[in-house]
Amino acid sequence: MTEISSKWTNYFAFDKQVSITPLIIYRIIFGVLMLFGVSRFLFKGWVQQLYIDPQFYFGYLGFEWVKPLPGNWMYLPFILMLLAAIGITIGYLYRYSAFVFFLCFTYVELLDKSNYLNHYYFVSLMSFLMVLVPANAKFSVDALRNPSIRRDTTSQWHIGILKFQLAVVYIFAGIAKLNSDWLFHAEPLRTWLQAHHTIPFFGQFLQMKETAYLFSWFGCLYDLFIVFFLLTAKTRKFAYLFVVGFHLITWYLFPIGVFPWVMIFSTLIFFSNEFHEKVLTFLKRMLCITQQENVPGGKSSGQTNPLVLIFLVIYMAAQITLPFRYTLYPGDLFWNEEGFRFSWRVMLMHKEGYATFYVKDKATGRTAQIDNTHYLTQTQIDQMSTQPDMILQYARFLKTKYDGRTFSFGEKEITITDPSVHAEVYVSLNGRPSQLFIDRKHDLTTLPYNLSHRNWIEPFTP
Amino acid sequence: MRYLTIVAFVTLAFVSCKKEEDDSSSAAFDKGAMLTNLADNTILPALADYQEKVAELKSAFDTFETDASSANFDLLREKWQAAYLAYQTVKMYDFGPFRNYGYKGATGTFPTDTAVVESNISSGTYNLASAGNTVAIGFSALDYLLYNPDAFTRLNEVGYKTYTKDVIYKLSDETTAVVSAWSSYRSTFVSSTGTETTSSFSELVNEFNRDYELAKTAKLGIPIGIQSFGIQLPEYIEAPYSGISLDLLRTNIASIHRLYNGKSHAGSSNGSGFDDYLVHLEKSALNTTINNTFDQIITKIDTFQGTLEEEMQSNPSELEALYNLIQSQVVNLKTDMTSSFGVLITYQDNDGD
Numbered sequence: 001m002t003e004i005s006s007k008w009t010n011y012f013a014f015d016k017q018v019s020i021t022p023l024i025i026y027r028i029i030f031g032v033l034m035l036f037g038v039s040r041f042l043f044k045g046w047v048q049q050l051y052i053d054p055q056f057y058f059g060y061l062g063f064e065w066v067k068p069l070p071g072n073w074m075y076l077p078f079i080l081m082l083l084a085a086i087g088i089t090i091g092y093l094y095r096y097s098a099f100v101f102f103l104c105f106t107y108v109e110l111l112d113k114s115n116y117l118n119h120y121y122f123v124s125l126m127s128f129l130m131v132l133v134p135a136n137a138k139f140s141v142d143a144l145r146n147p148s149i150r151r152d153t154t155s156q157w158h159i160g161i162l163k164f165q166l167a168v169v170y171i172f173a174g175i176a177k178l179n180s181d182w183l184f185h186a187e188p189l190r191t192w193l194q195a196h197h198t199i200p201f202f203g204q205f206l207q208m209k210e211t212a213y214l215f216s217w218f219g220c221l222y223d224l225f226i227v228f229f230l231l232t233a234k235t236r237k238f239a240y241l242f243v244v245g246f247h248l249i250t251w252y253l254f255p256i257g258v259f260p261w262v263m264i265f266s267t268l269i270f271f272s273n274e275f276h277e278k279v280l281t282f283l284k285r286m287l288c289i290t291q292q293e294n295v296p297g298g299k300s301s302g303q304t305n306p307l308v309l310i311f312l313v314i315y316m317a318a319q320i321t322l323p324f325r326y327t328l329y330p331g332d333l334f335w336n337e338e339g340f341r342f343s344w345r346v347m348l349m350h351k352e353g354y355a356t357f358y359v360k361d362k363a364t365g366r367t368a369q370i371d372n373t374h375y376l377t378q379t380q381i382d383q384m385s386t387q388p389d390m391i392l393q394y395a396r397f398l399k400t401k402y403d404g405r406t407f408s409f410g411e412k413e414i415t416i417t418d419p420s421v422h423a424e425v426y427v428s429l430n431g432r433p434s435q436l437f438i439d440r441k442h443d444l445t446t447l448p449y450n451l452s453h454r455n456w457i458e459p460f461t462p
Numbered sequence: 463m464r465y466l467t468i469v470a471f472v473t474l475a476f477v478s479c480k481k482e483e484d485d486s487s488s489a490a491f492d493k494g495a496m497l498t499n500l501a502d503n504t505i506l507p508a509l510a511d512y513q514e515k516v517a518e519l520k521s522a523f524d525t526f527e528t529d530a531s532s533a534n535f536d537l538l539r540e541k542w543q544a545a546y547l548a549y550q551t552v553k554m555y556d557f558g559p560f561r562n563y564g565y566k567g568a569t570g571t572f573p574t575d576t577a578v579v580e581s582n583i584s585s586g587t588y589n590l591a592s593a594g595n596t597v598a599i600g601f602s603a604l605d606y607l608l609y610n611p612d613a614f615t616r617l618n619e620v621g622y623k624t625y626t627k628d629v630i631y632k633l634s635d636e637t638t639a640v641v642s643a644w645s646s647y648r649s650t651f652v653s654s655t656g657t658e659t660t661s662s663f664s665e666l667v668n669e670f671n672r673d674y675e676l677a678k679t680a681k682l683g684i685p686i687g688i689q690s691f692g693i694q695l696p697e698y699i700e701a702p703y704s705g706i707s708l709d710l711l712r713t714n715i716a717s718i719h720r721l722y723n724g725k726s727h728a729g730s731s732n733g734s735g736f737d738d739y740l741v742h743l744e745k746s747a748l749n750t751t752i753n754n755t756f757d758q759i760i761t762k763i764d765t766f767q768g769t770l771e772e773e774m775q776s777n778p779s780e781l782e783a784l785y786n787l788i789q790s791q792v793v794n795l796k797t798d799m800t801s802s803f804g805v806l807i808t809y810q811d812n813d814g815d
Contacts, residue, residue: 369689428801
């Protein structure tokens, strides 16, 4: 017992000196992954599709002032991210690179919540944490140019905070799976897996509900416990096989982009110093670096500014509390989505909606049904149709589009003054028949857009 | 830590044992077999039938060209109607060859812009393949060319006749190209059963939904004023000169219904379709709702005796009722059915939230 408890207190000895090599390797991994991720994004033409084409952007509450740059200028943050990712990888102007990367990435993510993905949020957080740690103190261009920054050891929290963040992702993804749809109905996996029934040989199993249950339970246990197995030296290698297997399966079956690769490589941070030393030696040999860095690298000063430590504690507390903020709201979390984002609810539900909007001229009672494709992209429509806050934002946008405008139809003209905006929305959650989500009776433009409970969402019938 | 390992493995073992016990769960369904049925019994026969009707339209024009009798003029109109109606049975397959040739836009765009048609005729020089001429070609342009009050007389004018001929020949050439491309595309179509957006199954489901919504909005909603604060827009009616708009709507929806059930194009044999997939997924109630709603829509369309333009004058509230009925089906198809299939509707990365 004492051994265990001393081990645990060890984790909180922030400035305990440990080998810096795992941090260095992580810097390289992170840089390369980001370089790959951003290149892929550019290559797929998503900058144009997601940040230049749309007429309207679903900003985040409190961050609506974050606007896209005009036209092709939107490529600028992506180019900067590419350069910054290179800077991170080779450790050149490292802190600036990490900061520019964090800033550009987060800026882009804040533009439109239609594009929210948990792994983008993860990248934002990780790149922010990378700004705080001296990941250029060894095997970097910076250290080459300025040997005085070279260190062989570093404060434990520099690596620990990254492990913490990874642990939060996994464990909360696991906790989120502890719900009856996931565990007792194997949804949404049952719907998703059966769609793959045409895969040779394995397909027949994916159509069986038992397989969906197996995947659901295994996925949940994996998420909940994998970090503990990775932390333990004895089980680490075995656990890592599970990491690779698990993420490869998700990569094969679901369109989750670079996320599987990010996790497969990021979890290497849990490996021992010896492992990371070997990787470093290998990298040096690859790059034909004969020059030994064995010149005493010096130890880290070992004293972190107390303000930074206080900040870290607040950061960690926030990370642990935020996913539980949904408990402050009544009603069903998956249905109302109040406190849903930023909580590592990954691949957790299958929600599809159909939203029909109506603009009504109050004076005459004349109503027009809106063709959503006139104003939104397909991605935006799909996301908006199931998320109440976005439904409200879109309704407000429609009001600005129609208020005071005169429309002429052939000979006839009609001027719209102070219109009300209504929506009839149906949503299907995790394979259930669709239910009324938003009733047409509400004038959405009169409803408040804030963090308080939205009592205008129709109640959910499980 | 060891505890957790044990818990994990016991649970795994438990679940996997359970799996071996009752292997006889729901009967298997095969998307590949469904696509094969749809291709061989629904799509390809419909395309062959359509191609034949277009060929008949072309030869009816040739006949009229050699002998501009009023009987031959009537025959030409009759063949145009038959081809236009047959087009309603294939227009929802807007992927693969259709998309590669931009066929749907070139064939079915309406309303036609008669000013562009007339300026093309009077100038005598035009490139029908240009984007600006999309509104001056296809079935809708022919509706004007063959049914405007002066059509019969004007078909003796060289420019008018040549233009009509060019539109029909273009339609015929492209139809031949698209239909023959389908015979080699068939094998791609039946084997592409994945869940990615580019798989033919996803494209079929997406275009099925898109065409249904297009029928709802373009063929009915816009003309009757759904998007224009109740102000009717007769200038947006499809085929206003011939007055067959409601027939086109009916055939369009009936064909979508046929595709849904995997029924053969010609006969009534009912093969594997979306309906069977839904039943396999334990969604029989949804399947019943969808089939009933389709039947109600067709019954409702059949209650209208006049043309769409006439009904808009005399019976606007019933047209709105028809629109609402068609609208009520969208959620069944687009939300309930499509989400049950686990078809992806986005090209973006997705982590399912």
